[in-house]
Structure formats: C-alpha cells, structure tokens
Amino acid sequence: MSETPLPAPATGPDNAQPAPAAGEQIAAAAAATNPNADPETPHKSVFSRIVNGGGLVSVLAIVASLIFGAILIILTDPDVAAASSYFFAQPGDTLTAAWKAVSSAYGALFESSIFNSKGRNFGDMIYPLTETLTVATPLILAGLGVMMAFRAGMFNIGAQGQIVIGAALAAYVGFSWNLPVGLHLVVVILAGILGGGLWAGIAGFLKARTGAHEVIVTIMLNYIALNLVAYFLTLPSWLRPGSNNPISPIVPESAQLPLILGDNFRLHLGFIIALAAVVFCWWLLNRSTVGFEMRAVGANPAAARTSGMNVSKGYIVAMVVAGALAGLAGVAQISGTEHALTVGIAATFGFDAITVALLGRSKPLGTLFAGLLFGALRAGGVGMQTETGVPIDIVLVVQSFIVLFIAAPPLVRAMFGLNAGAKRAKKRAAQAAAGGAA
Template structure:
C-alpha cells in the first residue's frame, strides 16, 4: 500500500478500554438491578445465618424424620437475625424511651457520613472515567492535616472548626493532586499510583504519631492529643445522640456535587472526558487539566470524610482513623451509580449494616462477620450486573440488545 493510500485511509475508531467498559456497564445498571443485587446479598446472608445457628444445625440432624423443626429453626434464626439488625440500625422497640429507640438510626447516619463524602468523590472520578482507588490515603492525609490543626492550633469558636475542616479538605486535595498530575503529564495509571499512595499515607501517619508534636502526653501508644472542643463538629441532636453537623455538611456536598456534575460547564467537561477523552480533546477541552481537577475535587471530598472521623467521631488521630472507609466508599459509589442521591442512600445502607453489627452479635448470638459477608456479596453482584439479571430473569439494557443484534 502506498504512502498516499495510507494517509487517505480513514482512522480506526478508538474503542473504549475494557476496564472503562466494565465500569460504564456497572454505572449504567438500572435501579431494579441494584435493588435485586441487595436482595440477592440478603438471601445469601440468610443462608449463612442458617448455617451458623446452633438450633438449625441440631434440628437438621433429624431433618428427614421431622423436617418442620428444621424449617422452623431456619425461620427463627434468619428472622431473628434480621430483626436484630433492624433494631441495631433503624429503630429499637425494646427500649422504653423514644431517644433510645431512635438512637440506632442516628448511629447509622453517623457511620454513613464519611461514606457519603468519600463516595461522592469516587463517584466524580468514576463518571470522569478514572479509577480512583486512593480514597483511603486521601482520608488519612486529610484527617492528619485537619487533626493537627484541631489540636495544635487554638482559635476562636467557629473559626477553629472552619480552618480544621478546610485543612482536611486541603490534605485530601493534595493527595489527590499527585496521581492526577502524574496521569496528566506522564500517563501513569491512577489505579497503581493511588493504591501505592494509600500505603505511603498510612506509613506517613505512623511516623508522625511517633513524633512528640503528634503524640498525646503520657502515652506510648500511637495516638494524638484530643482535638480542641472549638474544632469539633457540634452534635446535631444533643449529647444523647452521636450524630454531628458533619452529616449536614455531607448532604450539602451531595447537593454541590449534583450541581457540579449536572449543571456546570466544568462538570460537563468531566463527563465528556469520561465518555470519550479523544473526542473531548478534539472539541477543544483540556483533558490534562480536567484529569487533575477531577482528582483534586475527589481528594478534597475524601479529606472531608477524614474530617467526619477526626473532628466528629474519633476526635483524635490513630492509625485506624480511616478504618475501611476508603474501600467501602468504592462500593457505595458503585451501588449509588455515582449519582449524589444514590450515593447518599447507599452510604446510609452501609452505615446501617455497620451499626447493626454489635446488636446482631448480642441479640442473635451471631458473629459480626455476617455483616461483612453481606457487604462483600453486594460488591460481587454490583460488579456483575449480567449475573443479577440472569438470576432474576431481568431484561438486558437496550444497548446490549443492539450489540447482540
């Protein structure tokens, strides 16, 4: 073929990366598929609860002679476990006072608050076509900087909290900027960079907590001084409930993210880059700048998740300040289809599962690991929409039917 022919040959259309196609399929799953994924996870959890119950195992020894005993034991075990989870996460009717009855729900919202922040940040990245797996590290750095401002500085009421919250957001934004600029300038894959930065953040916090400036006086354990009262989120419903004003800020951020992604020019550019970076570049958009900004905004939101921990719930820095929030937020963002409202609802669901663990253990006598299994199963089904559709005989999306045709 001659050089002229080669030059005249039309350019092959760029096909999406396989990982991006998978992510897009997950994000485009219908609400029904998401709901049925949760139902399927609950059914698998019911099976595990039945196997873990001693009465069920005892009755199953003579199943063929008296099957009704086994079925009755299974019903009591499963219903008792899920009732215990409901009472531990939503409403406890066993308590006399109204405050005690609704306390579980406030605990659920408290657990959901950092998941909302981090899930919103990850959702922005997912919709922009970026696999940000670094929320854990961004939470740690945000909590570290904001926590240091909280216990090392002494500012007036109101100002101290504001500066500490901004410190958390700044710390997360800085930690998000690093993989963003590396991807934009060198093409480094954000998955690898963010995973590595998670470990860097954890070890950096471990080092800082060994320094005198970060260690609580009289303590040999890696724990910081308590954040000043002026830098703590005020309690939203009084001292009887753990819920703080960080939850209100999380809801405000959800509204802000909705406006950013659905109504602003910058959000349109984020979505355009995620849909087709090459087409966005052809249209005159600065893809490199958009990549950096996506990671900075996502990091800032993850840093605010750190503020919910260090300024609201924990009130000090430890190596476990982030828990597993950064990784749970990945599931929250996917379950919520990376939309603000869906993310808030998914975070409340996961917050409820986490809050229900102690009640499940005390009332039903079952291990807390059952909750973790349900969470992991939700992840499995959300990551495989075709599996859920085949299990419940749900119709395939229109675009899949067109491809099949």
C-alpha cells in the same frame, strides 16, 4: 435530579458558547475513534457498564446479597443443625428453626440500625438511626469522592489515603492551633479538604502529565499516607502528652463538629455537611461547565479532546475534587467522632467507599442511599451479634456479595429472570412489527 447535558464549555478569546450541536460533534468524534462500534448502540466499556448500570440491578443486588446472607445464617445456626439431623422425620422443625434464625438475625440488625421498638423512650428508639447516620457520614463523603473520579473515567482506589491525610492535617490544626470558636472549626475543615485534595491531586497530575495509571498510583499513595501518619505519631509534637501510645492530643471543643441532637447522641454536623456535599456534587456534574467537561472526559477522552476540551485538566480537577471530599470524611472522623488521630483513623471507610460509589451507580443521590445502607449494616452488625450470636462477619459477607453482584449485572439479571423477560418483550415487539407490516 435527572442529568441533562450542558452546552459545551466556552472557547475562544470572547468566551462565546459553541453551537448547540456540540454534543453531536462529541458523539461523532467518539464514533470516529471507535470504528467498530455499532452506530445505533454507543460502545461502552466494562467499567462504564458497571458504573452506570440500571438502578434496578442495584436493588436486586442488595436483595440477592441478603438472601445469600440468610443462607449462611441458616448453615451456621446450631438450632438448625440440630433440627436437620432428623429432617426427614419432621421437616417442619428444620424450616421453623431456619426461619427463626434468619428473622431474629435480620430483626436484630434492623432494631440496631433503624428503630428500637424496645426502647424505654423516644430517644432510645431512634438512637440506632442516629448511629446509622453517624457511621454513614464518612462513607457518604468518601463515596462521593470515589464517584467523582468514576465520572471522569478514573478508578480512585486512594480514598483511604486521602481520608488519612485529610484527618492528619485537620487533627494537627485542631490540637496545635489556638483560634477563636467558630473560626477554629472552619480552618480545621479547610485543612482536611486541602490535605485530601492535594494528596489525590498527585495521582491526577501524574495521570495527566505522564499517563501513570491512577489505580497503581493511588494504591501506593495509600501506603505512603499510612506510614507517614505512623511516623508523625512518633514525633513529640504529635504525641499526646504523657502517653507513649501512637495517638495525638484530643482536639479541643472549638475544633469539634457540634452535636445535632445533644450529648446523648453522637450524630454531629458532619452529616449535614455530607448532605450539602451530595447537593454540591449534583450541581457540579449537571449544572456546571467543569462538570460537563469531567463527564465528557469520562465518557470518551478522545472525543472530548477532539471537541477542544483539556483532558489533562479534567483528570486533575476530578481527582482534586475527589480527594477533597475524602478529606472531608477525615474531618468527620477527627472532629465528629474520634477527636484524636491514630493510624487506624480511616478504619476501612476508604475501601468501603468504592462499594458505596458502585452501588450508587456513580450518582450523587445513589451514593447517598448506598452510604446510608452501609452505615446501617455497620451500625447494626454489632447489635445483631450481641443479641443473636450471629457473627458480625455475616455483614461483611453481605457487603462482599453486593460488590460481586454490582460487578456482574448479567448475573443478577439472570438470577431474577430479567434477561428472559427482556427477550420475550423483544420477541413480542418484533411480532407486532411484523404483523403491522403485513
């Protein structure tokens, strides 16, 4: 699934494709808009370096985060604290207690999120994995939404609001419309896509037409969305009959996503939809003219404009697609797991999606794996706390360290000695070149 640049989009009345040198023209225009850039190394902003960094850094960021999490587990474990009181007399006791604390905590995390070897049957054994996939579904969809905006050079902080609006529209269509089985679910899904797409489209339109910064606009739209849903849930037409709590009626079975593995598991069709969304995003970015324009706008808007692309259109399309994917995450919540609308329907999926997209390096496949990782952390954190007493906050700390390390690739490289290795390789190459010249 390597990304290969496509020919530039069609121009002119005959829709004739431009010459194959269009990519070189864009590069030349980029150099012209940045005269101080090194002609051998194209200029990259801090944002683009964070988003498009190497996959090895992402893996090492996860490893480093788990190491720091292990340190916190050791520091907060009572058995380690007791053994450390006589550390100099018997240091082995402290080390043993530390190893036991970390191994039991991460072991419980694994068994609660991937495979429970203590299960009575095969269903019990794979149940943790199905929970991970279920929790990961909205994370993957919302992460893809954030990723699409990243690729167009925008920071979509509004996935939370887009999930909420998508869920609200999907829930309303679900519990208030009476449609045939099959058609009802399709309409619910389309309503969620429409709600999220329109909500994000507001930010894209303001960015394109007025230059309003998408970070500020999407943050404000998050608050508007949350308070708008809170208001809806005070209206009699939105409230569950006989209840004064802010919760909607349950969507009927015809509007619910079918369960994949039966009633004993929560895994639903939304996960298959998420996988299809990953394939769609890859195709859109790498095999379509629209995706080519989005990538060009994200790489350098001035260069894209110089080559004849409509930069404003690129912003709007990218945000609409991003919001539609986040709206699908709202559908997964309403029709897949929750089946009713509340103010907290989006939980923290919208904000976690930012980390998922960053960890996935703004690639569809990377976002998929990052979503699965965060789904495992979410699903396994509860079991880890129940079985070992380690606070679930440790999982949140690990996630926060991942964000920190993803945002600081040089720090990760320095921690694992990658900078020194690169310098030594460069020095050896220079010496070899000097020897060849001699």
